[in-house]
Amino acid sequence: MNTVMQSLGSEEGPSAEPSFGDGSEAHGSWRLRRRVLPQHTDHGGVMWHGAYLGWLEEARVEALAAVGMAYSDLASRGLELPVVALAIDYRQGLQHGDLVEVRSALLPRRGVRLPWRSCFLTAGGVLAAEARVDLVVVERLSGQAAPRVVRRLPADLAEALVALAAGPRRPV
Secondary structure, eight states: OOOOOOOTTSTTSOOOOOBOTTSOBOTTOEEEEEEOOGGGBOTTSBBOTTHHHHHHHHHHHHHHHHTTOOHHHHHHTTEEOOEEEEEEEEOSOOBTTOEEEEEEEEOOOBTTBEEEEEEEEETTOOEEEEEEEEEOOEEOOTTOSSOEEOSSOOHHHHHHHHHHHHOOOOOO
């Protein structure tokens, strides 16, 4: 499956930055394009609410990879980014066969939380859903029953988060 992560404003789509219900703007947004397939839908051909979660995670993992930080590398070091808060506002049903663009932006860190905002847009640019996801960095040490929250990020992860917040490099 080919994943496409791009900056807003390329020749391939609208140039307007999405804004979110909390008043923030999605500067430096990342794009993930997908088609609604049968496995994403309920018996009526409407995208099932749980399918949105997979695309949100895929968008974050692909954005991390685009800035040189593979999630698998973090996991091999015992670091994880679990979801600690999630809200999705569904505005318009997505149908089997629809092309969808997920635009995601990492917002400024709030304490240990890494807030992401994402918009699900139809091919016509209509906002179908809006999501807010907060992550935290945790470390699982061998022999330790529960992970511990990482308050001081490793330098390479901190640099990757700066790059994520800045957004993808625009083509020259």
